[in-house]
Amino acid sequence: MDPISYVFSAYLNAVQTGVETHFSESRNIHVTPVEIVYEGETIAFQHQIWRIRDQSVCGNVRQDLQRFSKCTVKAKRLFGALCSELSQGASQDPKRARLRTMYCNASMSFKPTIASVGLATKTNELDSARQACNAATIAAMGSREPAVLRKKKELCEAYEAMKAAR
Known part of the structure; x- marks a missing residue:
């Protein structure tokens, strides 16, 4: 390859790479991982195409x-806080506008998982x-x-008597 062709090839490659990078970043084509520490919790998520x-x-x-x-509860609050922060003040930066839209949409549409795990409550009599009646019924x-049927009858009668007494 002659030197002029080599220089021209390098120039085209540089322009193409720059255009491709700019296009990818502006359109947010690739999955982008994000980690933000918010209220002492690391909130990890991904976004793509500004969603x-x-x-x-x-x-x-x-x-x-x-x-x-x-x-997830903190993530919902984070999205709301980012939406509010990015909504303050007018900005001509298109990337800021896209981020604001992305976080505002997430603050409204994201549903956190609400879970509470605790000890089971004691069962009453x-x-x-x-x-016991149900277990005896299944066994019968x-x-x-006769012993199994008699036990079922005794347990279920005891249950019915307790239920009637209440």
Whole structure:
């Protein structure tokens, strides 16, 4: 390749790369991962084509339900805060306008996961009697033994008596 062709090829390659990079960034074609620390929590998410991918929000803690729930609630607040911040003051920057639209849309459409995990409450006597009657009924369905049928009758009568007393 002669030197002039080489220089011309390098020039075209540089222009093409610059145009392609500018196009990709302005259109937000590629999936873009983001991590923001907000209220002491790292909120991780991805966006593409100026839309936040809901399934990616807090994906780094999805395996821990309580942390995931707390993270998604904070993410919803983060999107609202970013929307408010980017909405203040007029700006001619098109990227800022796209970010504002993206965060404002997310603040309205993103649904956080609300979860609360705790100890099961103690069952009362009536619930225990009902469960015993149900278990005996199931056991009696597949049996013709008099002892099993008698036990079912006793447990279910005790449950019915408790229920009637209330």
